[in-house]
Amino acid sequence: MIEELRNKAKELLESGELDVVIGYADGSDSARTTPIFVRNPEDVEKLVVDGRCVNSLPLFLNKRHEYPRKGWKKTGIVGKGCDIRAITQLIAENQLRRDEVYIFGFPCDGVVSHPNNWDGSLNDGNIASKCSDCDVKIPTDADFYPGGTLPDADRSGPYQITAPQVLNLMEMEHSDRFAFWRDSFDRCFKCYACREVCPHCSCNICITDRTQPNWLDQAAHKKGVFAWHMTRAMHLVGRCTGCGECTRACPVDIQVDAFNQHMKDVIQGSFDYKSGYSEEEKPPLITFKVDDREDFIR
């Protein structure tokens, strides 16, 4: 599979159709991979595809990351099903045109939950929970797919299963749940890794970085931290495609994607909208439809 992908990448880089292929390469230790920008056709040999490929690479397609995008006209990108969902969402939000990208899709069995759990292969013991019931193991869209055309896949089942630990959280007493977040947020030092890894954080200047006016306290005290995480979660409502990168990237393991997972359920229930499946359909909170539910207006 990987050879086929490398050959196609090489062909398109040599022909000049693509300026760059964004993919995964072996990382600095054996349990990790790292994003790589392949410009030289010879370097396609560095591309790898396996259970360690945790990063959501479409973040590099977001216009906010001006560099290294500078000068790229057509970008190749290696994507898991969930990454391609993020690309679709970027297109739906006019952050990207479909003809600006060439998508290398591949069937994905899931990714590892944490590098410490990697033992050379992916198995029931180390697979990330977001992967266990994934409906895009066969991606929704791809220009290249190993073995030829992208097969149709049944996506009628549940989408982006809400993790059991998030459901447990929702069942807690309100005060216990609040205590859980208070303790978690005590660890937050506002490094904004959750923002930087997100393919859908699109603002050139984030609201938390704005000082005139100063909407959110920048310091990592309780107020500033709560304000930041609530704002981040709300700005992603109906847009988050559930890659879980925010939680993975958090250096102090605050499970911030729990908010996003919960809001995903709310949006699906309220608007029957699934983010990342249609390039045409706009996220419900940035559009208006006459048949939108109104029962929340009292």
Added chain:
Amino acid sequence: MKTATINKSDIDKCIDLLSQADYRVIAPRMQPRLDGPDAIDVQVFQEIQPGEEHAIGNDLATTGIKEFLFVKHEPLFAFEQRGKKVEITPVSHDFPKTVMIGVRPCDAASVRSLDNVFSASNVGYNDELFTKRLEQTSFITYSCTDPDASCFCTSVGLAPDSDRGSDLHMTEIDGDRIHIEVKTETGEVLAQLLEPLFQGEGDAAARKKAGEEVFAKISRIRDSNPIRAWLDDTANFDDEMWQRLGEKCLGCGACTFECPTCHCFDIVDENRGGKGYRVKFWDGCQFDHFTLHASGHNPRDWQYKRYRNRFTCKFKIYQEKFEAQGCVGCGRCIRGCPVNLDITEYMAEVAQKATAPNAVTSD
């Protein structure tokens, strides 16, 4: 130098004795988490009461001890606007007598680096909020037993059993005993408190052997010696390496905030309706607005230049300006990086370029 041994199972009693002597005890502690397949162990330093669970002797804590000395946010004073006048009110800061226990050698070594910044005698600056806290704080360090793949302290002149910055140094010598060394006068005071637990003289030979065994476990070894001279050569400021290795950097602050020696901060007025606080809080050179000028010009306009600054700070600026060690090799910036940007890859490449200046590197 006074030595002693205690039973490892008596660590809890150490905490009891220190607390009884009115010390605020800071120790690593496991964090509550949502149970699930993705749950990972997170351990941070927190104030701990006698009888509470701690994680002394576990893996290196996820974050270091700097937030107890260089607090991640603190008010400097309160203000309130009254007509055309602004009234300033001081805020009180307390500097409790503190002992940190279970501090790893890399973290302990970093305290001296921070101290050189915040009480930089060569620039005539003294940050009292830091130095007064440090005066009240003593360190009981604990040699590492199980370094992981990201640890690289031996590449920057430290070791898993280094006692730099330590007042009282503990080393596990066999499964259930701890060798204790008194390193300073403050350590002597602590040792007197812990004396009821002492099981006789220390075992220097066993302690040396334990240190050597752990030293050999460190797998990530780089030569940091040639780095300073290479960075001093201004021609290397525009080396192609910076761009090639650094272009994947996302510009989050995970590495700087987890780093035990990163010390940058910002000061803002948190103003709500004419009153509020002037607050000092952590800032990091990896953020795009860190060097953004009011004119709109940004001298570090692309992310790879910001990482170049981070690397240069650790291996040149720190030594030049503060006569201190910039990097202590704890490896947190490697573990915590979302894109596996690895400072030791820079170290290896610089060492290679420095020793073989004409060598052609692949692009």
